[in-house]
Amino acid sequence: MADIAIIGGGAAGAAIFGELLRRQDRRGTVHWITGCVAPGRGVAYATDDDRHLLNVRAAGMGLFVDQKDDFLQHAGRCLGPAQGADFLPRRIFGEFIEAQMRARMSEAHAYGIRFQVNHAKAAAIHREADGGYRIDLEQGGTLAVDAAVLAIGALAPRPLKTVSVEALASGAYELDPWNRTELDHPPRRVLVIGTGLTAVDTLISAATRWPRAELVVVSRHGLLPFRHPAAPLAPYPYQDDLNAALLACSGVAPMLRLVREALADPSGADWRAVIDGMRPVNARLWQGLTLAQRRQFLRHLRWVWEASRHRTAPASFEAVQALIESERLQIQAGRVLAVDGHGPLAVTVRSRATQLTSTFEADRVIQATGLDTAVAYARDPLLAQLLREGLATPDPLQLGVAARPDGQLLDAEGHAQPGLYGIGSLLRGSLWECTAMPEIRTAASRLAQTLTPSDDLGDEETATKQ
Ligand SMILES: Cc1cc2nc3c(=O)[nH]c(=O)nc-3n(C[C@H](O)[C@H](O)[C@H](O)COP(=O)(O)OP(=O)(O)OC[C@H]3O[C@@H](n4cnc5c(N)ncnc54)[C@H](O)[C@@H]3O)c2cc1C
Structure with a gap:
């Protein structure tokens, strides 16, 4: 059995780490380099706002492919009886992931499986002469492993090119839509850039935080996500x-x-x-x-x-509709040409319908443009090093890194990197749909099988763990 490192402390990292704890034998060690102190929740499930709902019904959520009902049971214990068709708060799923990880780790501990959770960030991965990898940690120290899985999720948001340096420095432009820093003065007008699922949550939170603020949301097409029906749908017969x-x-x-x-x-x-x-x-x-x-x-x-x-839960959709109907929220379809000033910020938008340009003021501008997968432009030190040293190469359409469908990374010549894999949004270029839990847990299960071929598990080990 090999020593394996999982890099990334979000839900994808948790899923692959948990799978490996079940499949690992006593000869190797599984390292989980989480980059954070409360691993498992990642960006999506760290919210404590219970109006931030899952956009997948409870019955479709889970961390491991072979434990289909566990989330529903967990939700039932936390909230009272929960139905499979419900769209539950994401916070509950975050707590579920943590509970699952605790259970897997104590089970692994009981069987003598070696694992280590390291809250550091991985700063670099180098290939060693023996074919293994050396991982440098940002906080100092290194790890030697045979294989590594990049589960680093969404890239840190980059400011739109049209935002001036002054606007960025003003404190009125918020790059991280999940940031809840208190403001000295409540804003009179809040502009949200983007109309995807993150923008929906941002609008719902902003409406409550600043009950008097006028809300404006802008994206090129001005199209908010459609809504899920209240009850599951009958499948299309053909x-x-x-x-x-x-x-x-x-x-x-x-x-x-x-x-x-x-x-x-x-x-x-x-x-x-x-x-x-x-x-x-x-x-x-x-x-x-x-x-x-x-x-x-x-x-x-x-x-x-x-x-x-990627549709919204009915309750989230209705919350946004109520804002529109009460004329608190205005939706614009257009291109943001400039965000400038020291606060309030001057925002210039070219309308999609008329091509006319208009400028208006916003006290707070929140960038909620969603998943960024353009690794070549990311300021992530680990990705920069991997690209520089040729261990990874960007997908030609900037949808993460070039990889095989099973997640194995490719170099610029298209050669698969032995023992170096990705999971989640980094693989958008090869899989397109790979960011939601149903896809992530299937990928985690398959990748764990690849990394721990069953002939590696002695009969006695297999028997003990099943
Ligand atoms: C707001 C939102 C809501 C969503 N809702 C749903 C939903 O309802 N249902 C669903 O199925 N999917 C949903 N998704 C999709 C979601 O992306 C996945 O479900 C899942 O959370 C992705 O997890 P991840 O681990 O790939 O990424 P992330 O959550 O981004 O986690 C990556 C982690 O890696 C860490 N990291 C990064 N670099 C390093 C490094 N160098 N060293 C160590 N650690 C590092 C980061 O700190 C982070 O903790 C949602 C996504 C978002 C953004």
Whole structure:
């Protein structure tokens, strides 16, 4: 058995660490380099605002593929009876991850499995002459391992190019939408840039924090995520045929035609059932596209795909609708051309509909533009070092790093890096849909199997742990 390091203390790191604790034997050590003191929650599940809801029904959430009902049971213990169809607070899922990790670690401890949780950040990964890796920790010290998994999640947000240095330094521009720093004066107008799921949560929090503030949200298409129906949908009856036809066609336009035909199908299936039913083939559809076709999808369809595929919980949707109806929230479709000043900030937007430019003032501007996967531009020291030393290379469309579908990283020549893997949003370029828990826990299970081939587990070890 090998020594393995998991780098990243979010839900993906927790899932792969937990899987490895079950599969590891007594010869190797599993290191979890978490980069934080409360590992497991990561960005998504660290919120303590109970209006920040999961966008997946409780029955679809979980950390391990073989423990399907555990989250529902945990939620039932915390909140009273919970239904599989409910959209629960993300905080509860964060607590669930921590509880699962405690249980896996104590089980591993009881079986004498060696593991180590290190709250440091990984600063660099070097390949050693023996084929293993040396990991330098930011706080000092190194680890020698045979394999490493990058589970570093979303990149730190970068300011939009149109934001001036003065605006950034003013304190009125917030790069981190989850930051809850108290302000000296409540803002009169708050502008949120972005209209995805993060923007929805940001608006819901802002409306409560600053009850008198006028809210404005702007994105290029001004399209908020669609809502989930209150009850689970019946599947589209011809989904298997549709998915087979999608897999057989080449190019984005014919795929779009097929999906449109399905949406117009007289069977009356809900459009959301059709989109959800594509989930099992999305990665293969993406992999079947050429680079030019992927680019075409990103340019013309990404915005509507994201809004349709990554929908809001009904309660979140209704909270935003109430803000719109009470005229507290205004939605603009346009491009932010400039954010300037020392506070209040002057924001210039070109309208998508009229192409006219207007400038207005906002006391607070919050950037909620969502997942950034452009590793080549990231200021992350670990990624910068991996790219510099050729251990990783950016995906050509800046969707994370180049990798095989199983997560193994590729170098600039397309050679797989033995023992070096990624999981989660870093793999968007090779998998497209790989950031939500249902995909992450499946990937974690498969990766754990790859890293611990079963002939490595002695019969006695396997028998003891199952
Ligand atoms: C607001 C929000 C809501 C979401 N809601 C849902 C939902 O309801 N259902 C769902 O299925 N999915 C949801 N998602 C998708 C979500 O991305 C995944 O569920 C999951 O949380 C991703 O976890 P992760 O570990 O990949 O990334 P992250 O949560 O970003 O965690 C990465 C971790 O790695 C650490 N790290 C980074 N660099 C280093 C380093 N060099 N060394 C050590 N550690 C490092 C970071 O500090 C961080 O703790 C949501 C995402 C967001 C942002």
